Amino acid sequence: MPQVLAATLGSAMQARGAPGCLAVAVLSESLRTYWTRTAWQDEAAMLAYVKAGKHGRIMGRVMLWCDESSVVHWTEDVDELPTWQIAHRRLSEQGRHFPPPRAAAGPAPLSAPFPAPCARRWRELRIK
Structure with a gap:
């Protein structure tokens, strides 16, 4: 788990x-x-980040470290990050789920809801 935390x-x-x-x-x-959660000026900036540096390197290792991973991307015209609840709703409705390599190849639609973040245990680091 230290590797996952350091990578995150x-x-x-x-x-x-x-x-x-x-x-x-x-x-x-x-x-x-x-x-x-991240917010970007435009999609080109977000895609450049996804493919570069530490993020680009760790994406190949995520499934070695994690049981599963999910991602969602959407566009809206707002000046702040969405709440964790909104992000969870979007992830549940529109997200792509990456099960362990032994379970399936490639991303799959989320087939079942997963629990929302538990508010009583949150430790949030806001970086910007």
Whole structure:
């Protein structure tokens, strides 16, 4: 788990300094569950970040470290990060789920809802 935490925080710090990044937040719900939210000036800036630096390197290792991973991307015209509840709703409705390599190849639509972040255990780091 130290590798996952270090990768999560390193990737968030990379986002903080990336051109076009408007905001970053990391939530450690437990020692085994991490959530991140980022807001970008435009899609090109976000895609440049995703493929570069620490984030680009760790994406190949995520499924070695994690039981599963999910991602969602949407566009809206707002000046702040969405709440964790909104992010969870969007992830549940529109997200792509990456099960362990032994379960399936490639992303799949989320087939069942998963629990929202547990508010009483939140430890949020807002980076920007």
